Amino acid sequence: MTDIILKVGDLAAAPGERTFGVQEITVAGQPFKLPMFLINGKEAGPTLAVTGGVHAAEYASISAALHLGQNTDPETLRGRLIVVPIVNMAGFPVRSIYVNPMDNVNLNRVFPGDADGEASEQITHWVFNNVMKQGDYFVDLHGGDLIEALVPFTIFYESGNAEVDEKSLELAKVFGIPYLVRSDNVGGTHSAAARAGIPAILTEAGGQGIWPAEDVKLHTDGLNRLMRHLGMLPGPAPEPVECTVLQHFIWLRSGHDGFWYPAVAVGAAVTEGQYLGCIKDYQGRILQEATSPADGRVLFLVSSLAINDGDPLLSVGA
Secondary structure (H helix, E strand, O other): OOOOOEEEOOEEEOOOEEEEEEEEEEEOOEEEEEEEEEEEOOEEEEEEEEEOOOOOOOHHHHHHHHHHHHHOOOOOOEEEEEEEOOOOOOOOOOOOOOOEOOOOEOHHHOOOOOOOOOHHHHHHHHHHHHOHHHOOEEEEEEOOOOOEEEOOEEEEEOOOOHHHHHHHHHHHHHHOOOEEEEEOOOOOHHHHHHHOOOOEEEEEOOEOOEOOHHHHHHHHHHHHHHHHHOOOOOOOOOOOOOOEEEOOEEEEEOOOOEEEEEOOOOOOEEOOOOEEEEEEOOOOOEEEEEEOOOOEEEEEEEOOOEEOOOOEEEEEEO
């Protein structure tokens, strides 16, 4: 039996209790509401922090985070669970792609944030310091955005701390998605956590504005596997899944406003120099051709005909 009270902001959960609440903070002089679940197990164990909706239209991840918060039983949980199902609450009702509409900044580029910064930096600062830093482990649930098709994969970051990096890779393997991607995104949730000494992963499943049961299940099954592995849930140790580690996560971006015509499907194996698609203008003239920077696999692919200068086109895991 534990006597630890789980607290985040104004919310608290006693041992054996699940609390749902909406934490209100002030962001850029405006009220900003963060819904969250606190589940405090009766028995002692680690603390796992889980976020979803850092990108507000990645619906499979949000659905999975809601399921986790709504259905985890504090009677059988060992340890503590913090679930923030939608971090980008400004973007969710307006179906924002990529960014927080308060300042048009991608939240997953500015962690761990800045209390004196712009709106997105203030949000990420609060979440990092009040949610993520309480975790012994951290998982951020993602997927393809509203205009992105995606092959499921899990991202981990190498911080240079050998113990943390080994545990992050272990979490990625245990989660059970076969493709693992080594990341160097310094401003991401998972990298900020790892740099703070917290083993962390970012999981990707779903996309294109839908949340099929099989994509939600990839997230929920992975979380269940992870929590059994950590001793937080009863049940046998998860069966190993054969994984492929991709060392490089290479993004191709548009250099023009125009129309995007991909020539490959998401998940396709590609070779270095292979033609992947092109951007055209209104008259059908080619403005830009995309070719593969390496041998690898297309992990996500923008499915929108409309494309803007600077938008991602696709990524290759190599």
